[in-house]
Amino acid sequence: MTTPPLLQVRELSKHYAAPRSSWLKPRTVVKVVDGVSFDLAQGQTLGLVGESGSGKSTTGRMLLRLLPASSGQVRVDGQDVLALPMGEFKPYRQQMQMIFQDPGASLNPAYTIAQSLEEPLQVHASELGKAERAERVAQLLEQVGLKAAHGQRLPHEFSGGQRQRIGIARALALNPRLIVADEPVSALDVSVQSQILNLMQDLKERHGLSYIFIAHDLAVVRHMSDRIAVMYRGRIVESGSRDQLYGSPAHPYTQLLLASVPRMRATVQTPQAPVAPIAAASGGCAFIQRCPRRSPLCAEAAPLQREISPQHWAACHHA
Amino acid sequence: MTLAAHLLDVQDLHVSFNTRRGPVVAVAGISLQVAPAEVLAVVGESGCGKSVTAMSIMGLLDPRKGRISQGQVLFDGHDLDKASRRQLDQIRGHQLAMIFQDPMTSLNPVLSIGRQLIETLRRHLKLDAEQARTQALSLLEEVGIPAQRLDAYPHELSGGMCQRVMIALAISCNPRLLIADEPTTALDVTVQKQVLDLLDRLRRQRDMAMLLITHDLGVVAGYADRAVVMYLGQLVEQAPVNELFAAPAHPYTRALLNAMPDIDQQNARLPSIAGSVPDLHERPVGCAFAPRCEYADARCREQPPQAVEITPGRAVRCWKPLNETQA
Numbered sequence: 001m002t003t004p005p006l007l008q009v010r011e012l013s014k015h016y017a018a019p020r021s022s023w024l025k026p027r028t029v030v031k032v033v034d035g036v037s038f039d040l041a042q043g044q045t046l047g048l049v050g051e052s053g054s055g056k057s058t059t060g061r062m063l064l065r066l067l068p069a070s071s072g073q074v075r076v077d078g079q080d081v082l083a084l085p086m087g088e089f090k091p092y093r094q095q096m097q098m099i100f101q102d103p104g105a106s107l108n109p110a111y112t113i114a115q116s117l118e119e120p121l122q123v124h125a126s127e128l129g130k131a132e133r134a135e136r137v138a139q140l141l142e143q144v145g146l147k148a149a150h151g152q153r154l155p156h157e158f159s160g161g162q163r164q165r166i167g168i169a170r171a172l173a174l175n176p177r178l179i180v181a182d183e184p185v186s187a188l189d190v191s192v193q194s195q196i197l198n199l200m201q202d203l204k205e206r207h208g209l210s211y212i213f214i215a216h217d218l219a220v221v222r223h224m225s226d227r228i229a230v231m232y233r234g235r236i237v238e239s240g241s242r243d244q245l246y247g248s249p250a251h252p253y254t255q256l257l258l259a260s261v262p263r264m265r266a267t268v269q270t271p272q273a274p275v276a277p278i279a280a281a282s283g284g285c286a287f288i289q290r291c292p293r294r295s296p297l298c299a300e301a302a303p304l305q306r307e308i309s310p311q312h313w314a315a316c317h318h319a
Numbered sequence: 320m321t322l323a324a325h326l327l328d329v330q331d332l333h334v335s336f337n338t339r340r341g342p343v344v345a346v347a348g349i350s351l352q353v354a355p356a357e358v359l360a361v362v363g364e365s366g367c368g369k370s371v372t373a374m375s376i377m378g379l380l381d382p383r384k385g386r387i388s389q390g391q392v393l394f395d396g397h398d399l400d401k402a403s404r405r406q407l408d409q410i411r412g413h414q415l416a417m418i419f420q421d422p423m424t425s426l427n428p429v430l431s432i433g434r435q436l437i438e439t440l441r442r443h444l445k446l447d448a449e450q451a452r453t454q455a456l457s458l459l460e461e462v463g464i465p466a467q468r469l470d471a472y473p474h475e476l477s478g479g480m481c482q483r484v485m486i487a488l489a490i491s492c493n494p495r496l497l498i499a500d501e502p503t504t505a506l507d508v509t510v511q512k513q514v515l516d517l518l519d520r521l522r523r524q525r526d527m528a529m530l531l532i533t534h535d536l537g538v539v540a541g542y543a544d545r546a547v548v549m550y551l552g553q554l555v556e557q558a559p560v561n562e563l564f565a566a567p568a569h570p571y572t573r574a575l576l577n578a579m580p581d582i583d584q585q586n587a588r589l590p591s592i593a594g595s596v597p598d599l600h601e602r603p604v605g606c607a608f609a610p611r612c613e614y615a616d617a618r619c620r621e622q623p624p625q626a627v628e629i630t631p632g633r634a635v636r637c638w639k640p641l642n643e644t645q646a
Binding site (some may be wrong): 257 | 511541586
């Protein structure tokens with residue numbers, strides 16, 4: 001039997017009931033995440049890209065059960081962890097950690113850094129004594145390029161980049177196998193961003209970590225990811241290896257995204273013809289209103305994922 | 320009055336703020352010029368003073384906190400700091416307009432966008448209600464907003480649409496210079512391109528100069544004629560955009576360019592800049608960038624370098640500027 005990949009996500013969805021426009025009308029459902037599926041192997045990084053509201057952060061949060069999923073499965077080593085009671089989920093949760101966009105807001109301002117880093121150890125590694133915990137904290141700080149003495153300081157004494165290092169140290173505290181990083185560098189300046197990206201790559205190599213790297217910056221995602229999934233309105237519209245996705249993007253939305261990024265070097269720009277307005281079609285492709293390649297078929301049926309070349313998938317009738 | 324060669328001429332601008340930890344110099348001697356119809360980009364990381372520079376030019380500094388402590392801002396030859404209230408009203412809003420990073424908070428949430436446009440037009444251009452309405456509709460059309468949205472409120476519009484409304488407001492009085500402070504930072508990448516393309520089209524049609532403040536070097540490359548790079552309240556480099564990207568002369572500029580991942584190719588590891596931007600209260604004695612610079616020597620750490628013109632239109636503030644072979 002082959003061992004299942006570290007993470008298998010199947011048909012993961014998050015639906016919210018929208019407020020009624022009138023009590024005479026039926027409730028409508030907003031599908032924030034709608035049937036997202038992907039695999040992630042140990043030691044690999046999957047980049048999740050998309051614009052705001054595409055559901056990429058919601059997906060990340062559901063993986064760790066920080067947000068309950070409406071339906072779908074998240075299998076870790078083949079075990080569906082969404083179906084487990086919280087008590088049985090705890091050992092899995094240890095292996096899955098998160099790094100947030102704003103490390104300032106995710107650290108308790110009244111705790112010293114050492115206290116913040118010790119907390120997960122107290123919860124999940126209660127067998128450790130006080131001295132062992134202190135040793136682990138010092139080790140964690142050094143791993144992320146800080147000094148052990150920094151543990152005695154409070155979060156406000158650190159710069160944004162240093163705070164993100166602390167956020168990473170906390171995520172590493174329990175030796176996770178998977179880290180979900182939600183826009184980890186988008187609040188940082190360019191000069192600091194590269195330090196954090198390099199640190200994340202070093203840690204990945206040293207610990208064999210897997211990342212779900214959520215970001216809107218397409219250049220950063222290319223730099224960090226082995227595979228990339230592009231989300232649009234709650235669905236994955238295209239997924240493939242880094243070279244497939246950036247080298248030969250198949251979905252018109254991916255092509256639009258890549259063409260929109262301002263380049264430092266002059267590139268051949270194909271001017272995009274404006275797309276004539278069209279009414280939204282329920283049941284059709286979600287991208288139809290912005291798509292230059294739409295046809296009558298797109299209004300009738302939502303496209304399914306098709307494998308257009310090995311391991312390169314796109315949900316488009318015309319890809 | 321003599322005819323000014325520069326539309327905007329900022330000379331040795333110093334801006335200081337009072338903080339709980341004492342006064343701090345956020346802008347320490349900036350000189351820059353914008354010619355008519357030119358786009359000058361101001362680039363730098365957070366805290367480098369690029370927004371403070373823009374706010375000082377617009378006269379929008381909160382007088383209880385910050386003030387221009389030295390230097391002057393000349394607009395079309397007029398010293399804005401010494402201008403009377405009346406002269407300022409003539410310039411600001413008319414000839415000099417500004418758009419901000421967050422369009423949602425810059426619009427009045429309880430007035431429809433039409434009302435905000437019409438009010439501006441009536442006040443500044445002294446139009447009657449009917450003329451102002453017609454003018455407002457044509458402005459909306461110009462920025463790509465359907466006429467039926469005239470009565471919409473800001474919360475009913477997306478971020479990109481709100482920024483288009485801000486642009487319509489800013490250009491309503493035909494300004495000669497538009498200051499755009501991170502106009503697309505809060506927007507998604509596809510919307511960012513639309514808004515930048517719109518600004519680019521408008522400024523060409525109207526021969527409007529632009530001061531484009533951004534941290535995104537890609538935006539600079541695509542939309543500006545010249546750029547100034549700021550670090551810790553000072554200009555470290557000034558150059559035409561193509562020269563800046565082809566052969567950066569200041570080590571900071573080059574480090575910034577290298578530290579950005581390239582979307583069009585795969586790089587194994589990013590060359591990064593050590594450390595972080597120092598606190599303004601702890602400005603280094605010598606060159607501001609010396610503590611993080613790989614070429615810094617004793618002189619760099621002890622004596623602040625002056626800006627030196629290396630070729631016409633190019634200046635660099637560095638004791639050891641990079642030559643083209645190093646770059």
